[in-house]
Amino acid sequence: MHNIKDIRNNSDNFKEQIKSRNVDIKINEILELDSKNRNLIHEKETLEKEKKNISKTRDKSLFSKSKEISAKLDTIIKNQSEVKNKLDIILSSLPNIPLNDVPKGKDEKSNKEIIKKGNINEFNFKPKSHYELGENLQMMDFDLASKTSGSRFVFLNDKLALLERAISNFMIDTHTQINGYKEISPPLMANEATMYGTGQLPKFENDQFEVKLDVDDSRKFLIPTAEVILTNIVREKLVNINELPIRVVASTPCFRKEAGSYGKDTKGLIRQHQFYKVELVSIVENDKCLDELERMTNSATLILDKLNLPYRKIVLSTGDMGFSAEKTYDIEVWIPSEKKYREISSCSSCGTFQAKRMKARYKDKKNETQFLGTLNGSGLAVGRALVAIMENYQTQDGSIIIPEILRPYMNNLDKIEKN
RNA sequence: GGAAGGAUGGCUGAGCGGUUGAAAGCACCGGUCUUGAAAACCGGCAAAGGGGCAACUCUUUCCUGGGUUCGAAUCCCAGUCCUUCCGCCA
Secondary structure, eight states, X not given: OOOHHHHHHTHHHHHHHHHTTTOOOOHHHHHHHHHHHHHHHXXXXXXXHHHHHHHHHTOGGGHHHHHHHHHHHHHHHHHHHHHHHHHHHHHHTSOOOOOTTSOOOSSGGGOXXXXXXXXXXXXXXXXXXXXXXHHHHTXXXXXXXXXXXXXXXXXXXXXXXXXXHHHHHXXXXXXXXXXXXXXXXXXXXXXXXXXXXXTOTTTTGGGSOEEOOSTTSOOEEEOXXXXXXXXXXXXXXXXXXXXXXXXXXXXXXXXXXXXXXXXXXXXXXSSOSEEEEEEEEEEEOGGXXXXXXXXXHHHHHHHHHHXXXXXXXXXXXTTTSOTTOSEEEEEEEEETTTTEEEEEEEEEEOTTHXXXXXXXXXXXXXXXXXXXXXXXXXXXXXXXXXXXXXXXXXXXXXXXXXXXXXXXXXXXXXXEOOO
């Protein structure tokens, strides 16, 4: 959420920066609503003051006058809150401003590669896709899932179910034991305020699965990522500075409608309505966001290093970043069957953008109240890690070698082969 | 599902129709003292918004939304959440 004062004082610059995010902005409408709003506030306050004074005098002869003012106030307050609402809806739908060092560009073509790591395995046979491998092993069943649930769901059976669980456990252990994150098992549903806080609402309501509870109940949504719940830990809080940084990790199912991706990645595990993800969230003093972003990204790549999977790290361009981010690194893992890198993690600094929405603050060393910095990153997407392991570790006969580091998590199994 | 109690500043907690934005304590910040620290003492310390170059000033806010009243943290109604007890289910 942006501060209207900043926009007012610097509207041309603000407009340009929002435009770099591929977002249309009606700057004139914003400024007009803002000035209308302030005029109404002024009217309101004048009347309120008058009323207050009358009640202070306790002069009975003035009481009827006070009643008249109340009536006038009613309509002004109504107008003002209408104008304010309109303004808020527009403002809350504007994305975060990118940091200066973020490459400018309108889509993923302007993303920049930072590093490439690991050796790409040269197969002496044609590598299969993970879904071919999975279905041949009879441990991955898309047909059954479409019968019970619909498209973009899957059954993982037997050793692949175990592998999924192992991946998740290995990642969490690494983050808690080496990277200094605290493990959390959070709710998988979030209310409106929580969804608003991290930026899913109001703009992206169509991407969310809403859960119907009782008829009159407040709205609830399945979380599209644990970021939503974990970041809102500090919503409406004034955090003590010596509690910072807060670093938490959770492995949760994530639910996404994938509304805009019909026909995209329809086969396999890459794009599902439901998938597990190990999520990292850091909450820090707002001037430490950039350092924390590097640290978080390193926490994520450590997983790939340990799994010995080839990957690259890229920085997203202004047009390709998510709504709440000021800077984002994507980590992409090598997928042999597609002969390309695919996103397996996205680490973002949101600066104070989410904190302003959440009213999440701390007192700095000068005892001044500040908005917190929030960051989130996948560490990593479990389903896609499963894909990467299956494809990179496949053998000619269609079995899967288990990466050394995961074996303790799989009862020391070293290979998944057909039963 | 039934019964009772509660929600006040960063935290604990008073107030229960009129200088109450709100006592007190803790925490925090500044200072005195000290070689340094602690203790003690002194002072400061809510947020959001409007106006002003600024000093400053005004308005709103005691869970949320309505209502009563000239005036509400305080009274009434509805809702949300929490606690305890009973029932039911995992």
